Amino acid sequence: MDLRVLESVQRRWTKRVTGMSGLNYRARLRVLNQYSVQGLPRDHPESYHSYMWNHLFKHIDIHPENVNLLDGTCSDLEAECARYEAKIAEAGGIELFMGGIGPDGHVAFNEPGSSLVSRTRVKTLNQDTIQANARFFDNDISKVPTRALTVGVGTVMDANEVLILITGQHKAYALHQAIEEGVNHMWTVSAFQQHPKTIMVCDEDATLELKVKTVKYFKELWSVHSKQIDDPVAFESTRHG
Amino acid sequence: MPVTQFKNCRILRDHELVREDLWVENGRIINPEELFYVQKRPPAFQVDCRGSIVAPGFIDVQINGGFGYDFSFDEDKTEEAVSVVARGLLAHGVTSFLPTVITSTPETYRKVLPRLNKRPGGEDGAGVLGAHLEGPFISREKKGAHPVQHIRPLEKGFETVKEVYGCLDNVAMVTLAPELENACDAVEGLTERGIVVSTGHSAGSIMDGERAFKSGARFMTHLFNAMTKFHHRDPGIIGMLTSKRLPLHELYYGIISDGIHTHPAALRIAYKTHPNGLCLVTDAVAPMGLGSGRHHIGDMDVVIEGERALIEGTDTLCGSIVTMDGCIRHFMHSARCTTVEALEAASLHPATALGITAQKGTLEYGSDADFVMLSDDVFVRATYIAGRQVFAAPGQAFIHEPVQ
Numbered sequence: 001m002d003l004r005v006l007e008s009v010q011r012r013w014t015k016r017v018t019g020m021s022g023l024n025y026r027a028r029l030r031v032l033n034q035y036s037v038q039g040l041p042r043d044h045p046e047s048y049h050s051y052m053w054n055h056l057f058k059h060i061d062i063h064p065e066n067v068n069l070l071d072g073t074c075s076d077l078e079a080e081c082a083r084y085e086a087k088i089a090e091a092g093g094i095e096l097f098m099g100g101i102g103p104d105g106h107v108a109f110n111e112p113g114s115s116l117v118s119r120t121r122v123k124t125l126n127q128d129t130i131q132a133n134a135r136f137f138d139n140d141i142s143k144v145p146t147r148a149l150t151v152g153v154g155t156v157m158d159a160n161e162v163l164i165l166i167t168g169q170h171k172a173y174a175l176h177q178a179i180e181e182g183v184n185h186m187w188t189v190s191a192f193q194q195h196p197k198t199i200m201v202c203d204e205d206a207t208l209e210l211k212v213k214t215v216k217y218f219k220e221l222w223s224v225h226s227k228q229i230d231d232p233v234a235f236e237s238t239r240h241g
Numbered sequence: 242m243p244v245t246q247f248k249n250c251r252i253l254r255d256h257e258l259v260r261e262d263l264w265v266e267n268g269r270i271i272n273p274e275e276l277f278y279v280q281k282r283p284p285a286f287q288v289d290c291r292g293s294i295v296a297p298g299f300i301d302v303q304i305n306g307g308f309g310y311d312f313s314f315d316e317d318k319t320e321e322a323v324s325v326v327a328r329g330l331l332a333h334g335v336t337s338f339l340p341t342v343i344t345s346t347p348e349t350y351r352k353v354l355p356r357l358n359k360r361p362g363g364e365d366g367a368g369v370l371g372a373h374l375e376g377p378f379i380s381r382e383k384k385g386a387h388p389v390q391h392i393r394p395l396e397k398g399f400e401t402v403k404e405v406y407g408c409l410d411n412v413a414m415v416t417l418a419p420e421l422e423n424a425c426d427a428v429e430g431l432t433e434r435g436i437v438v439s440t441g442h443s444a445g446s447i448m449d450g451e452r453a454f455k456s457g458a459r460f461m462t463h464l465f466n467a468m469t470k471f472h473h474r475d476p477g478i479i480g481m482l483t484s485k486r487l488p489l490h491e492l493y494y495g496i497i498s499d500g501i502h503t504h505p506a507a508l509r510i511a512y513k514t515h516p517n518g519l520c521l522v523t524d525a526v527a528p529m530g531l532g533s534g535r536h537h538i539g540d541m542d543v544v545i546e547g548e549r550a551l552i553e554g555t556d557t558l559c560g561s562i563v564t565m566d567g568c569i570r571h572f573m574h575s576a577r578c579t580t581v582e583a584l585e586a587a588s589l590h591p592a593t594a595l596g597i598t599a600q601k602g603t604l605e606y607g608s609d610a611d612f613v614m615l616s617d618d619v620f621v622r623a624t625y626i627a628g629r630q631v632f633a634a635p636g637q638a639f640i641h642e643p644v645q
Contacts, residue, residue: 042278053274058262061644064281 035109035150036070038077038122046136048072070120070149081120081149094159101166104128105174105187109150112186118152153191162195166202175202176209242267243285244276245628245641250290250614252604253297253584263295265610268627272606286641290614293622294580297588297602298336298362298611299565302414302595303373303463303495303522305341307529312340312357312372314527314539316349319356327366329530331632333564334587334613334621337368337601339413341524344376344387351407358411362611362626370595371413374406375462378417378427379442385467386560387442398423399430412436413595416462419453419478420445432457437595439495440478442467450478454487460594461494463524465507482515489515493594495522498572499563501549505575512576520590521568521583526550526560570619580619614639 033048040047049069057067068087074080088094104112104126111126125133130144137143156162166175177187178200184190192198207215218225247263254261264273264284276282306312308329310322323340330338340357342350354372362368377393378401384392395401395417406412415431416439417424428438440453441462446469450458461478469477481492498508498521512519523529527538528550535553536543542553550562563571565587573583592602600609610628613621614637623639624632633639 043274049274049278053277057277058273061283063283064277067277069278 033069035148036072037145038072038147038149039145040072042073072145072149077122077149081122084120084149084151085155088155094156096161096163097156097159098163099165101164101171101174101178101189102129102132103170103174105177105189107153107156107164107189107191109148110153110188112188114153114185114188116183116185116188116191117154117157119155120149120151123148123150153188157191157195159195160197162192162198164189164192164198164200166200166206168203169205169208171202171206172209175200175206180210180214244271244282245286245288246273246284247288247290247295250293250295252295253581253588254604256581256585258294258581263604263612265628268610268629270604270606270608270610284644286643288639288641290639293614294584294617294619295604296334296584296613296615297592297604297608298367298613298624298626299334299569299587300370300591300595300602301330301335301338301523301525301565302460302520302591303341303375303524304330304338305343305525305560306527307525309527309531309536309538311527311539312353313342313345313349316352319353323357323369324366327362327369330367330565331624331626332621332634333566334615334624335367335565336362336611336613336624336626337370339370339373341373341375344379344384344391346391347405347407350374350405354407354411359413362631364626364629364631366631368611368626370597370601372411373414373416374412375416376442377405378402378421378424380418380420380444382444383418383442383467383469385442395421395423395427398426402427402430409434409436414439414460416441418443418445419458420449424449425452425456428453428456428458435596440481443478444469445478447476447478447480447484450481451484451486454481454484454492459491459493460520461492463502463522464494464496464511465503466497482511482518490517493518493520493590495520495524497522497524497561497563498568498575499523499548499561500571500575501558501563502561508572508575509577512572512578516578516582518590519586520594521565521572521587522591523563523565523568524561525563528559529562529564531562566615566619566621573619580617583619 033052036048042049044050070084071080099107101107106112109123109125110118111123124147130141130146133144134141174187178189183193244264244266250263251258252261252263264271264276306322307326310325312322315322342353357369357372359371360369376387377391378395379387379392381389381392414437417427419440420443431438437460438458439460439462440450440458464479468479471477471479481487496508496511496519497503528536528543528545531545533545536545541559543559544551544553545562550559551557552559569583569587572578572586573580589602592598601611604612611626614623616622622634622637623630630639
């Protein structure tokens with residue numbers, strides 16, 4: 001997942017969310033995270049805990065009990081995955097799933113080859129993902145974790161609404177596979193073609209591998225798209241659903 | 242214990258002013274991530290700091306008195322003097338200080354020292370970290386305003402120190418002249434006791450200063466004042482600031498930046514030469530804080546005109562009456578340094594010199610929650626000790642809102 005994308009969206013969302021009155025500790029906002037990298041302690045600066053604290057949680061008044069993260073340091077990883085699925089069910093299911101994709105079209109850490117009906121489990125990261133993450137570990141490949149706990153494709157498909165953020169030319173081919181080719185477990189984001197309510201938000205560069213016809217179609221729907229948000233922003237959106 | 246979250250502020254952390262919240266519990270600064278992820282507790286109170294700068298509480302390592310009291314001369318009123326000064330300092334962001342006693346007799350030391358107990362700060366005033374004994378082992382030529390008849394040599398080095406001062410338990414810092422015979426023995430003895438030794442009131446050479454440093458003297462008292470004038474062929478102890486024989490990162494020096502005792506150009510020279518060692522001190526005397534006009538202090542008649550305190554009927558300065566926040570502003574203006582550098586010169590640097598950075602001088606997790614809320618132009622809005630508000634400037638109410 002491209003963290004910079006998530007960062008910029010979260011910044012905007014955080015601004016809107018923190019600007020909202022009424023978001024206080026009693027608010028029923030509950031957050032569950034998509035994945036956690038195995039072996040990284042909570043207080044490591046590159047852990048998901050650190051990332052989420054610095055980019056979202058510390059900016060909003062959310063009760064800590066409403067925050068759920070997969071624990072990549074526990075001894076029984078399978079039990080942790082089962083606990084997480086149970087937690088999702090207990091919360092009434094996922095209302096909105098928000099995330100990005102990898103250049104290989106993976107969602108969360110559902111690497112190419114993942115089952116499209118998978119649940120929360122342990123996954124071994126592939127070379128591309130490890131390379132992409134090396135920059136967070138002083139560019140030392142040996143320091144990059146190789147396994148992660150992740151929500152499954154099936155887990156995300158159960159969400160009420162799915163929001164995927166795709167920006168930059170390096171994601172363009174993945175976007176093409178996501179919406180113009182078939183459902184294929186080598187590009188796990190393509191599974192959302194079968195979800196009733198998916199929005200994919202992208203910038204101009206991300207559309208570079210799409211047919212001109214596809215891009216034109218969605219661009220001409222701008223008047224419909226702009227009703228999705230209160231303050232239309234100058235980026236293109238591709239809606240699927 | 243209830244946690245308070247200070248929001249909407251810029252805190253001084255890692256040598257930068259960053260937009261971060263400050264979290265306080267039980268008198269200490271805590272790590273919010275640990276509270277959030279491990280304890281899973283929200284804060285009990287939130288405080289809107291209205292965009293204030295939050296800096297570690299200021300530390301004054303040289304202050305002779307204030308508000309009409311003098312630590313050296315009011316030897317029968319020591320507790321009262323400490324109490325009044327400690328309370329008065331809160332308005333200037335000072336949360337810890339070293340009451341300073343100038344050259345005095347053994348009798349005075351025996352009376353006063355046991356009463357200058359180290360004590361934590363709080364609603365009643367800034368904390369006392371220990372006494373600063375400036376003299377009597379100083380140079381007669383460089384006595385400044387010290388009484389010459391009580392200046393004495395170090396006949397037996399550290400033994401003499403113990404004989405003259407009596408009990409050293411409450412002593413945090415000692416100023417002496419490094420060129421005195423047996424000075425190094427005194428320095429070693431004091432350093433071994435954990436007391437910071439400062440070279441000052443000295444007619445010594447740079448080599449005298451370096452010898453004292455090697456014996457353990459890590460501080461210098463009011464740089465430029467009461468020491469050999471800097472000469473390009475004989476820099477005196479001022480030359481230590483660029484000595485190639487010393488690990489400079491361990492050398493600290495006090496400087497009075499009231500715009501009067503140190504020329505701005507001299508301040509700039511010190512700042513440019515060794516910025517990390519620079520510690521702002523007030524060296525304030527009894528008339529500090531009394532406001533303009535005539536005052537009778539001890540057996541002196543003093544006139545305060547603006548920022549100067551003069552002996553009545555003369556043009557002679559009778560000491561500094563600057564406040565610590567005034568020093569910071571003067572320093573920023575004269576040295577054209579950054580706000581961070583100026584704030585660190587009043588907090589981090591003195592704390593490092595005293596070896597107490599684990600509790601004071603920073604806003605790191607685990608340190609004491611002594612801090613100051615400041616406006617952008619470094620005026621004190623509120624002062625906190627152990628997480629409790631101990632001073633708020635008029636019109637600056639910071640409300641602790643309970644979290645619903």
